[in-house]
Amino acid sequence: METYRITRIYADAAGDSHFQDLEIPLQDSGPIGFLSTGVTAGQVIFRKVNEGYDYDFHRAPARQYIALMDGEIEIETSLGVVRRFGPGEVLLVEDTRGKGHRSRNLQAAVRQSIFITLPPSD
Template identity: 45%
Template sequence: MKIIWMRTAANGQTEFEDLEIAARQGERGAETGVLPVAGVIFRTEQPALDLDFHNAPRRQLVIPLNAEVEVEAGDGSVRRIGPGEVLLADDLTGQGHKSRFRPAGASMLFGVLPDDADPAAWRA
């Protein structure tokens, strides 16, 4: 399974990495192991938002339920995350990123990571 990892690079700009998470095939489909989550946040009735450069408010998995999130890094690269896709927002410092949420009225799920979570250890 692929997660887009958005994090702060050594130069202070946000960068993207396609993080392939280890998964095994079972009777019910491909499945990862248990990933650590400190809690979840559900957001509903979200307005359409265009946010200028900002940092992630916390280390979190961003999972659109019926929405699309477009994020832009400092170098101008853009990623779109739709239903069934996952973004790991981990750029707590530096320049940050731009975000665009569509459509109005959408629902999102945020999985808050514990401080000691190491996404690099999730690699396949």
């Protein structure tokens, strides 16, 4: 079965942030490729950050997907686990409560991303 890999960032009951690797199932849709089921979304927000972007620990303002268009970032969880992400990768950011995460540019260049907000979870 085909899948699309994304990384989830979430807060546990104690408020600590964690990474979780997710595999989104894809169905064969013939000549147009492999598609997932639809996800209800809110807004699409386009963003550019400067080359010195280094945002200390913060919570996500909303549940959202972040599609990285270029550059490279490093994200650190509240427990000190660090991962790097690059162009084409997708994050599902859900740590809207708790201690949050830290993110920073790894290249001295403007970086672009797209945020797709999601409804609050129950």
